[in-house]
Amino acid sequence: MQRIDELEEIMEQHTERLIRLAYYYVKDLQSAEDIVQDVFIKFYDNWQSYEERGELKAYLSRLVINRSKDYLRSWTYRKIRVQNKIFAKQNIMKKDALIQQDEHAIIENAILALPLIQREALIYFYFEEMPVADIADLIDVPVSTVKTRLRRGRELLKPKLKHIEWEVLMHE
Known part of the structure; x- marks a missing residue:
């Protein structure tokens, strides 16, 4: 139970900043929120492997940046971009x-x-x-x-x- 409380506190402190960071990369709010959610899930699953050698803020930022870059390289992102261009032209x-x-x-x-x-x-x-x-x-x-x-x-x-x-x- 203590781990969940700690995670909630970490999420409360860092979510807004991390979403903004992800948004700077992917330029889509919904995708940025999904990326941050994925990062927190990954962080929670690998909690024991996290060593507090450095600052948690930098660690989470690095996870978000890497996940954002992965997303930009993904087939899903390219497919969404093409669809958005088509729909934008139609609109x-x-x-x-x-x-x-x-x-x-x-x-x-x-x-x-x-x-x-x-x-x-x-x-x-x-x-x-x-x-x-x-x-x-x-x-x-x-x-x-x-x-x-x-x-x-x-x-x-x-x-x-x-x-x-x-x-x-x-x-x-």
């Missing part, structure tokens, strides 16, 4: 898609608030991706009129969409 793509959807909705609402003349030109040009000449033929106005309506529509949108990166609407 970024999902976030980007959600942001794009949100921005498109805001842009669409701003365009719908424009007067019909500018709105019409912008919708055909950006959403239907029609060339200016085709828009002019469709609404039966000169090409220069379509260009003017597009320019004025963009000018009207600019103050409404200050907070959104809408460089898509800036090309001609």
